[in-house]
Amino acid sequence: xxxxxxxxxxxxxxELDSVEEQLQQGSWAAVAERAEAAAATLRxxxxxxxxxxxxxDLQAEARRDNRLLSRAITAYLHLLxxxxxxxxxxxxxxxxxxxxxxxxxxxxLSAEPVYKILIRRFPDKLEYRxxxxxxxxxxxxxxxAEGVLKETLQLWPDDRVALAHYGFILKxxxxxxxxxxxxxxxxxxxxxxxxNEPRFYYHYGDxxxxxxxxxxxxxxxxxGAALGHxxxxxxxxxxxVPRLKSKPWWNIDETPYAKLARAxxxxxxxxxxxxxxxxxxxxxxxxxxxxxxxxxxxxxxxxGQEIPNRCKRAPVTCSIVRAEAAAxxxxxxxxxxxxxxxxxxxxxxxxxxNCRLRMHLGLSNTKDTxxxxxxxxxxxxxxxxxxxxxxxxxxxxxNGTGTRLVLIVDVWHPDLTPSERRTLPAI
Ligand code: LMR
Ligand code: MN
Numbered sequence: 212x213x214x215x216x217x218x219x220x221x222x223x224x225x226e227l228d229s230v231e232e233q234l235q236q237g238s239w240a241a242v243a244e245r246a247e248a249a250a251a252t253l254r255x256x257x258x259x260x261x262x263x264x265x266x267x268d269l270q271a272e273a274r275r276d277n278r279l280l281s282r283a284i285t286a287y288l289h290l291l292x293x294x295x296x297x298x299x300x301x302x303x304x305x306x307x308x309x310x311x312x313x314x315x316x317x318x319x320l321s322a323e324p325v326y327k328i329l330i331r332r333f334p335d336k337l338e339y340r341x342x343x344x345x346x347x348x349x350x351x352x353x354x355x356a357e358g359v360l361k362e363t364l365q366l367w368p369d370d371r372v373a374l375a376h377y378g379f380i381l382k383x384x385x386x387x388x389x390x391x392x393x394x395x396x397x398x399x400x401x402x403x404x405x406x407n408e409p410r411f412y413y414h415y416g417d418x419x420x421x422x423x424x425x426x427x428x429x430x431x432x433x434x435g436a437a438l439g440h441x442x443x444x445x446x447x448x449x450x451x452v453p454r455l456k457s458k459p460w461w462n463i464d465e466t467p468y469a470k471l472a473r474a475x476x477x478x479x480x481x482x483x484x485x486x487x488x489x490x491x492x493x494x495x496x497x498x499x500x501x502x503x504x505x506x507x508x509x510x511x512x513x514x515g516q517e518i519p520n521r522c523k524r525a526p527v528t529c530s531i532v533r534a535e536a537a538a539x540x541x542x543x544x545x546x547x548x549x550x551x552x553x554x555x556x557x558x559x560x561x562x563x564x565n566c567r568l569r570m571h572l573g574l575s576n577t578k579d580t581x582x583x584x585x586x587x588x589x590x591x592x593x594x595x596x597x598x599x600x601x602x603x604x605x606x607x608x609x610n611g612t613g614t615r616l617v618l619i620v621d622v623w624h625p626d627l628t629p630s631e632r633r634t635l636p637a638i
Contacts, residue, residue, distance in 0.1 A: 214258040216296055223253060230262050239269040250286075257297060260290040261305065268312065280316050284309065288321065294328045302332060310342075319350035337363070341372045348376070353384050374398035375406035382418050391418050409440035409449050416447070420559050442565060445585045448602035450543070450564040450638055455626045459585035459603040461568055463596060466625050468570065471535040472596040475572045475618065478527055479594040483574040485525040486548040486616050492524075493550060504555025504609065508547050514637040515542035528618065537623040542637035543567050544621025551580070555609045559583075562601035564638050566627060569601045572618040579611030591617060600624075 218224065226249055233242040243266060249256075250263035264286035271279035287309035294302055306325050313321045326343035333339065340363045347356035357380050363373045378394030381387040395415035398406040412435035419428035432444040441447045442457060463472045475482065486509070493507040500506075511521050511529060517539075522529035532538045532546055539546065544567040551557070562569075571582075573591035581588050584605040589597065599605065609615050623632050 213298065213301060214256075214296075215298075217256055217258050218253060223249065223256075223259075227253075227256075227258055227262065231258075234262060234265050234269065237269065239266050239273070242266070243270070255293070257290060257293045260286065260293070264290055264305075268308070277316065280312060281318070284312055284316060284318065284321055287312070288324060291325060291328055294332070299332070302328070319346045320352070322346040323355075337367055337370060337373075341370075341376070344373070344376050353380055356380060357384070369397070371398040371404045371406040375408070375411040378418075379411070379414050382414055382421075388418050388422050392422075403438060407438065409435070412438070412440045413447060413449060417560075425559075442602070445604045446565065446600075446602050447561045447604065448564050450566070451602070452566055452624075452627065452631065452635070455565055455624050457565065457600070459600055459605075460587055460589070461598040461600065463570070463598050466568070466598070466622075468535065468537070468568075468598070468622050468625075471532070471538060471620070471622070472570060472598070474531045474534065475570070475596055475620070476594055478531060479572060479574060481527040482525075482531075482572065482618055483616065485528050486550075486574060486618065489524045489548070490550075493548070500557050500560050502556040502558040504557075505552035506550070506555055506557060508549050510545055510547045512539055512541075512546040514545075515540045532620055535622065537632070538620050540632070541567055541621050541623050542632075543623075543635060544569070544638075546620050547618075548574075549617050549619050551607065551609045551615045553609050553612050553614075555607070557607035559604050559606045561604050565600065565602040566624050566631075566635060566638075567601070567621040568598055568624055570596050570598045570620040570622065572596050572620070574616040574618060576611060576613035576615045579609070580615045581608045581610070582606070591615070 226245065230242045230246050230249060246262050246266040249259045253259035264283055267279055267283035267286050271283050287305060290305060291309065297305065306329055309325050310322055313319065313325070323343065323346065326339050326346065329336070329339040340359055344356045344359045344363070347359065356376065360373055360377045360380065363370065364377060367373060374394045375398035378391045378398060381391035381394060395411065395418065399411060399415055412431060416428045416431035416435065419431060429444060432441065432447060435441045436444045442451060446457060463469050489509055493509045496506040496508060510518050511525055512518070543564045571591060573593045573595050575593060577591035577593055581590055582605060584599045585603045
């Protein structure tokens with residue numbers, strides 16, 4: 212029997228049979244009330260709870276309604292409290308659908324009870340533990356992911372996926388770089404195993420960079436590129452459109468953005484004034500990219516949208532960039548002032564995507580400041596724009612005096628089609 216321990220009352224048996232049949236045909240509207248009534252009456256019937264979860268799920272899909280979807284997820288979780296009554300097959304059917312809906316909804320913490328049940332029923336299946344780890348990371352709960360990983364590695368000390376995630380946690384949460392390296396090494400060295408993923412190669416190489424071990428970083432980056440994880444050893448963004456023209460430094464006159472560059476250069480004095488007048492509300496860079504020093508920024512546009520009311524503080528700057536839709540509409544970039552203090556070193560790093568090019572307008576104190584992009588190091592000049600692709604490795608030094616201010620304007624890569632510019636997910 213598919214449903215052990217179900218009501219023997221012939222009326223309810225027949226009622227559940229008939230509701231199930233209708234739901235299977237997709238005619239949820241016809242049986243909605245009956246399914247809800249059965250679930251309310253037969254509180255201990257796994258089958259009745261399953262049917263009402265299916266009903267809500269179908270309704271949510273038909274109406275594209277997130278509130279209904281949340282109710283469907285709650286109903287699946289309620290049903291799964293009776294998981295001992297479900298056969299292996301039924302349990303997998305229910306959990307697969309529940310997990311699919313939870314991920315679609317983005318409510319990753321709800322996956323925890325589901326994976327816990329799967330781990331209890333199938334204790335030898337390592338993938339459930341690793342998927343639970345991933346759900347916690349998606350929910351920004353590295354602390355919870357770490358707990359799962361420790362348990363997983365007690366049981367499977369050589370599992371490469373768990374080791375790679377653990378390396379990631381050691382690096383990003385605890386700055387325990389040597390231990391992170393050991394974990395990444397075990398996860399990724401030798402043949403391409405289960406942890407053969409771009410993000411792990413990225414963090415493995417970056418751990419070497421953080422330790423100043425550049426030659427070993429380069430070996431990892433070469434291997435990552437050879438495996439197809441990076442566009443090249445130097446261009447290591449993870450969100451890419453593959454066919455785009457790729458080079459570290461661009462001549463603005465070979466792009467459609469020459470007009471924007473000239474307009475920025477023409478008004479650099481006003482732009483500088485606006486950038487300086489807003490000093491009080493700059494925010495410190497917090498991605499851990501500084502090796503030493505101070506670096507702060509003021510966003511005007513992020514992901515193709517103005518930060519509310521920001522342009523009131525920088526009207527000239529905003530009116531110039533607004534004339535270029537590929538700048539203010541660049542959903543994979545920002546427009547911002549960037550202030551770097553003397554003595555600062557921004558360590559080698561890459562941006563997240565190859566879909567943008569980055570313009571810098573030099574504004575103040577550019578003497579003895581340097582930016583290396585891939586193999587070529589250049590200097591800013593006050594009132595002048597240059598352009599580079601920040602998906603290539605780059606690095607910044609301020610060896611001079613006074614705050615170096617620049618305006619950064621990201622623009623869509625010129626090779627992207629209008630439809631790509633409309634539909635690529637924002638970053
Ligand atoms: C970077 O993108 O890392 C740097 O160019 C930022 C800056 O202000 O120079
Ligand atoms: Mn950068």
